[in-house]
Amino acid sequence: MKTIFSIISFSLVVILLASCDATEPIVGSNQDTIIPNLSFIVDTTYLDNSASQLVAKGTVKYNGNSSVTSPWYVEAQFYTDASLSTKLGGNYTQIGVPLSKGQSTFWTINYSSSNVDVRNYPSFSVSNLRGIYK
Secondary structure: OHHHHHHHHHHHHHHHHHOOOOOOOOOOOOOOEEOOOEEEEEEEEEEEHHHOEEEEEEEEEEOOOOEEOOOEEEEEEEEOOOOOOOEEEEEEEEEOOOEEOOOEEEEEEEEOOOOOOHHHOOOOEEEEEEEEEO
């Protein structure tokens, strides 16, 4: 009887864990180290229907006195529209170049989800951009 209970319990745990969506990236974590003195510009946002993803592109400029060492990451959160009241989720991209004072670089961040059909949000917005070390 104990063996049957153990097998059922184990099977239930496996099923529950398998049904969890582990593909969503974690953004906004307090465990990340925020890089100060960065300014972000979002140049372009669009819905890539063929890939079912939202795309944001822009530049980041370092205004500090030391330098940003690579690798580092640009992180953004995606919202359904410009009101920023409903958050879809977020993502980040690795930047492989260091920045000194006054230097800029380009970034592109994509967002897709298995929980939300992002094609329903062609007027999405991006906010809460930050540079981080992971």
